[in-house]
Amino acid sequence: MTPLLAATGLFKSFGVPGRLGRRTRMMAVNGASLTIGAGETVGLVGESGSGKSTLGRLLLRLLDPDDGRIVYDGQDITHLSDRAMRPLRRDLQAIFQDPGSALNPRLTAGAQVAEPLLIHEPNETRGRRHERVAELFRQVGLDPSMMLRHPDGFSGGQRQRLCIARALATRPRLLIADEPITALDLSIQAQVLSLLESARAASGLTMLFISHDLAVVRYLCQRVVVMFRGQVIEHGPTEAVFTTPSHPYTQRLVASVFGENGEARRDPFLASPRQEGCTEYQVGADHFVLANF
Template structure:
């Protein structure tokens, strides 16, 4: 793995539940994020996937310090940014930028595109002299595939894909080292998704970026990611390289997610066994004891209700050097190939890839 630029350990975010109007009393908490650990290497893309409500976007906001964590640490180049404030925090934020999910609400409708992309220079004037900012904005528009003459237009004059390109240009204005992309293509058409994903891959090489790429579409995440973390109810339950997660999953939840990915080959679709999970995702205000996935897991035993499984290489794979030897938070982890073997495209990638 490359040199880590971001290290997250024990990250927790609880939102208090209160009762009363004048005299509010806390009666519980929504445990949106409840102990997340991962590292991000230089030039690496870490994908985070999971169902809606599992805490992905909350993690993204905490990485950019838009939300203060309840507990845990986020270390950028060895410094815990959760303890920073004032000028020190402002300096770190320059190096960690965000691309938001909705291209329609993330841009100010009263500002021109040039003002939107150039606004970071007003906050960090040391990055670009005042007389040079217009040229920088035009260059950024050209980099993301838009006509520099569009700088005087307003957001309502652009399509969703073009707006997301503007959001990406704004994120790149300060030449950050890390970009947190929170479901950047979920609101776009499939053809436009491919264009934006390919743009982000090209910019990663050009600007030497590290990505935290958050999405619920497994095929998109595999296409762009070097490593993938699977989240369930506020925690990462499995993490590894794209090959380990997609071709050799060991956690039951990951296996269930992969079984739901559409397969374009009708023959492969017939041979694949679909894993249907019973019930609904528990409320983050009332999380089950022990393993939080046990209420929907077909492998659940008494031990699952008593012990919280650690995110580590399962015991049966600890002496194995194969792709199944990766971190998985399950007491009864076992490898299961969900995508039928032999279903590969011309590049050797499995059929779960979309692009």
């Protein structure tokens, strides 16, 4: 199967202040390769500072790699100009770690969700665009009457849903979700996960899910990629990596979260479809039953 996205040997360094006031380069991504198959949800895990977000931004061409190659849907996009990338932007979307900074405080919520539609579907009538934005609001569990509010009139969880609505507006093929639930309360985390899952089920969305929460990755992702100091040190089917990790770093990481034989030791994130249209989650001692959006 040809992967939807394939990255080979990516490098990215940043200039940072060094000793004696000299600038030095630090390798954020150091020869990383990964593939994402169409319709797959791939987890990208690793400790803080291991290069996950930088790799995500390189894959979307939000940052230029120093070296390496990125192929999207059979097309080499490594050196495409911003202009040449523009038509691909409707396919490649992202949700970032901090929903607050991803939104423009001066624009209404409706205008932010409509923005990608204005860029990518400029010939659409105003009425149709408004209807689509309202549909996206409903899809993420926000009342369309909230369209006229500004982002500061939303809670953190609602802002993240707004970012998801905007990311889904152009019906992307690939979504890079960078710690989309980390900043949220536990109960809201489960809602946002449920929302991403419904989007995947409804449109066959392909997703790279960046997280350092192994329990959530185990629940959500078919494959997992482990980063350590800018390098991909292990990858494979999620259950295989979590039950029989081969790299010593992954072994330590997995052992700190899961017990012997890979059973969840802490934060078990289990779902069982007890009621139709609902997903039941057990997160640690807390229990949630959620209606699917």
